[in-house]
Amino acid sequence: KENNKYLKSIGEVLDCLDDRTYGLFLYGNMGSGKTFIAACAANKLAKENMKVAFVNLPLFSQRIKGLIENSEYQTLVDQLVNVEFLVVDDIGAESVTSWFRDEILFTILNERMENKRWTWFTSNEDLNSLKHHFEINNKNVQEKIKAERIMQRIQVLSKSLEIVGNNRRKI
Secondary structure, three states, rough: OHHHHHHHHHHHHHHHHHHOOEEEEEOOOOOOOOOOOOHHHHHHHHOOOOOOOEEEEHHHHHHHHHHOOOOOOHHHHHHHHHHHEEEOOOOOOOOOOOHHHHHHHHHHHHHHHHHEEEEEEEEOOHHHHHHHHHHHHOOOOOHHHHHHHHHHHHHHHEEEOOOOOOOOOOO
């Protein structure tokens, strides 16, 4: 039964790759294959000469923090805004600071939404738990409206698709 659900999900991923008019929000348990699927899609599109970017959000947020002083982060943000196909990997695993959420992530997602740029996400969180993740910043301050702004962009940019399966990292 689980294999049937997984195969159905793969079919939906392939449909999205054929259609190219909507993105995907791939969510599910750790090790279920979300990142692998998104990386395969990015590789396929790159081989077709499409400009793609694959960014692991927790690592990206750490990298951005190191570039704040001299504003070099803006070059990275611009690249992610303008690339034809973007995968935002592991959204919901980053530490939420108001600055990163509102100035970096919101800017990228809002610009991509406004310009109808193809965007995929992977997450261990479903949309409800991801919204909760964005509601509380690192200073334990609740910011529901800010979270809702991010979530609306994610929902406009992508269709939610659960990837069901056992942890494929385990042998």
